[in-house]
Amino acid sequence: MKITLLGTGDAPGTPVIGCTCPTCTDAHNGGRSKRTRSSILIETEKGKVLVDTGPDLRFQLLGSGVQYIDGVIWTHTHYDHFAGFAEFHRVQYNVDVYGIKETLDYILEYLHYMHPQRHEVRMYTPFLLIGLEFTLFEVVHPPAKRPAGVIIKEGQKKVVITGDTQRNISSRSLEVMIGPDILIADAIVPPNVGVKKHMNSKEALDLAREIRAKKVVFTHLSHYFAPHDVASNELPLGFDGMEIDI
Template sequence: MRLTLLGTGDAVGTPKIGCNCPTCADAREGGKSQRLRFSILVESDQGKILIDTSPDLRQQFLRQRLSGIDGVIWTHGHYDHYAGFGEFYRVQNRVDVYGVRETLDYIDQYVSFLKPRYHHVKLYDPFELIGLRFTLFKVYHPPVETPAGVIISDADTVKVVVTGDTSSNIPEKSLELMKDPDLLIADAIVPPHIHIKKHMNSEEAMALAQKLNAKEVVLTHLSHLFRPHNIESMFLPLGYDGQVFEF
């Protein structure tokens, strides 16, 4: 199993338009503070799956030299997690997409012209793609009705947990399922001194990693409010665009 963080930014990305803070300045100069919007590429020897389709998907495909994938999993219906699906236009037809019914029904209003093949998934029910097992679990990301995180496992030997967009108020049923991951990819949109109702800050994300007994954690969905990457990454396991994890 191989995972690539295609985009590690929040909804506006870094640099933020019109911002001249040190982090945005570093991003403009080509540093690791430069963050496209959120997408993850999951690969096995049987294929490729995207978790969410960033508005920056075209750029991400070009960077990774991708020409097609075997399916998409959508975690929820926020713009920065699905809007790039339109980049499949004239590239790949009839893409298989997976998610809970509420999410797929909402996104269909915007992407129906691409005629994706919808596969409705129930929370907590595993399903298999490209030789890997995926499970969606409920998180808390108001006002989204049914936001989901994703568990990826490889023959019960490797377990990767992607929290998706969430606050720390994750249901107990989900927490139980998330325990003991080899890798936790955690939403951590802001530094510890800032609190946002629908996202975790970095302190809350690190506390979750400890609670779950995660062997490794990487923080993603990061805003420009962190210090430049080369500084902040000395203290926190910040993800960066193009970062790869292999198992």
């Protein structure tokens, strides 16, 4: 299994329009602080699956050389996690899309002019794609209705993607998250910046310790961190195009 973090930014992306902070300046200059919106590519010899399809998906797929996908899993209904699916219009038809009923209802009404193949799944119920076992689990990200994280298994290997979430994840979800080889965690800001709907970096590290993750990578990152090459000396920040072989 190969994982590529196509987009590691929060909803505005980095650089933020009109901002000249050091991190946005680094992004303007082509540094790793440049972050597009959320999308993760999962690959095996049997195919390619996207977890979320952020608004920058066209550029992400062109940049990574991906020409065809075998499925999309949507974690929740926020624009920065699904709007890029429109880039498949007149490119690839009848795409298989997966998510819980509430998520699919909302997104496919928005994308009413497209006709993907809808697959409703239930929280905590595994399903198979490209030779991998996927499971959605419930997280906390108001006001999104029933947002999900994603567990991916291949044999004894296990990956947990938190999706967008606060730290107060339910005990049922924490139980199924235990012991991943890698945790890809929402960590939108440093702890000195107030945030309500997401984990900060301290909370994400605390979650990694609680579920005994062997490795953690932060995503959904804002420009409130120092420039990437500085902040990554102390924190496990992901970056756009980061590849992880499991």
